[in-house]
Amino acid sequence: MSDKQFKHKLYVKKNKEVSFTADTLAKIETVISHYPEGQQKSALIPVLQIAQEELGGSLNVDSMDYVAGLLHITPIEVYEVATFYSQFYLEPVGKYVIEVCQTGPCAICGGEDIMHYLEEKLHIKVGETTEDNLFSLKGVECLGACGSAPVMQVNTEFYEFLNIEKIDEIIATLRNTSELTKPESLSWKERLS
């Protein structure tokens, strides 16, 4: 069965060699040391996060098996966790993952329009990635920034009080620079102080 027909989230093992640099392995060692002896499984989520970052933004079976080996646990224990948490991507994603908040407080402040506008602008639907592999668009639940709705997150950066101009600006900058831009500073935090 080819990958395309096999519509399960977990793709078939490709038997590609996975390995981490010494630096990354050291980082993982530190994480494991945060938990008591014999409880190295606690490090699973942080280690998967590191793995995902190292491996271009998403996980596959090979990388999950590798992580299982690092933590001395069975592969199924890793799949279980990787399929549960929404921030682990089991299919390749673009360089920038745009996550638009869809939940109540954002929705009443224009969150739905933000999503539609991004779909039109990037010529993709929610859940898809642009052809140049630059952007993936996702709908997510409350990001804990409802006071500055509507909100979206690009990789780890929050962008708040969104409107059309701001989105145009953000997308343009992301297209032109290799670095993630810092969000502009006017947000509810600054306004309060």
Place this chain on the structure above:
Amino acid sequence: MERKIILENNDIEGIRFLDVYRQNGGYQSVEKALKTMTPDEVVSEVKTSGLRGRGGAGFPTGLKWSFIDKKSNNPRYLVCNADESEPGTFKDRYLMERIPHRLLEGMICSSYALGANTAYIYVRGEYKYIVGILNEAIKECYKNGLLGKNILGSHYDLDIYVHCGAGAYICGEETALLESLEGKRGNPRLKPPFPAVKGLYDCPTVVNNVETLANIGWIVNHGGESFAKIGIGKSTGTKLISACGHINKPGVYEIELGFPVEEFLYSEAYCGGIKNGKELKAVIPGGSSVPILPKELILNTLKGEKRLLSYESLADGGFESGSMLGSGGFIVYDEDDCIVRNTYNFSRFYHHESCGQCSPCREGTSWMDSVLYRIENGNGRMKDIDLLVNIASHIEGNTICPLGDASAWPVAAAIRHFRNEFEFHVEHPDIVRNIKHGSILQYTNK
């Protein structure tokens, strides 16, 4: 009267850093607790203070601490719940971003009181930058002898680690959080045994919210009795309220418990009134899981008393005409907001976030989601409204964790108070199908 406990000195430049924080009285409580008090004395002060959990349930903190299994030979743990993912809630983020040391100070005193030598802060995956801020603050503490071995020469050892989640609302539930911290799926555990007996790695564990722990330093410094004098009745102390929705000044505000809702909504010092001069329609006062209240009932109780921001006053009238203080996520709806659409939105949320362990929650949230979708899109039937009430009543109380209840209450409350809007959707499918919900134009140039 303005009363600041948690956000005290919040405006001081550089309060995020240890030296500035200490210059302004920070970490005095650690000196006091570790050098002059026994752990039991700290617990007793917290009991006297009447402090109640700020994560949503409002359980008395001192009482929870006293349940810790003292006979067990296993190590004990303190876990700080910084998963904050209840829609409408963003107070913990604000607190950790602005004054991370307030939380650490509280955690050191609390760990000492509980006899824990290891503590974890479980931060939701979306707050990755907060992990950086916390780690920075923790590093400063280690450098200055406030963490690690023999803290301030007291022979007490403590390590604090930050653990980052990966996106799952359910991991805010304390037992799901512990599962997640053990490197598993976030499936809540059956209680009892409670975490105080069998928590992290089957060891005695206390899970507390960020804001709860941030109060402990003040209580140690000033004594439980002084704390109990702040607030109203059994709602002692202050509360962070994160206000959002259609108000002029969304943000995080610290209020003394017992502050009138009306003043909070309309005063310039707080929400500053409804946006664009519109009328208030409804408020969800404690995060999306608590019942929504229409204007008349959020401003005044059914008995005609002024509604206050306190555990008791917001719950006055039970679920018939009251709600809950919950997490303090204050969501405001104006006259043009559609309650049906909003209820559908939250149902979708709970359907998405259900861990799927119990059938009533897994199936029930899915049904509520589909039925509400159909009503919202002009394909509903009149009997769907009662069907929703029926589904909600079958989820409530029949599940392992309170997420089931949390998904049922908002639906039941929306129908109780806004049945006419649901009926309107069923009766006027043509109108409903053609409504444009918000237009981006109103959000440009702001």
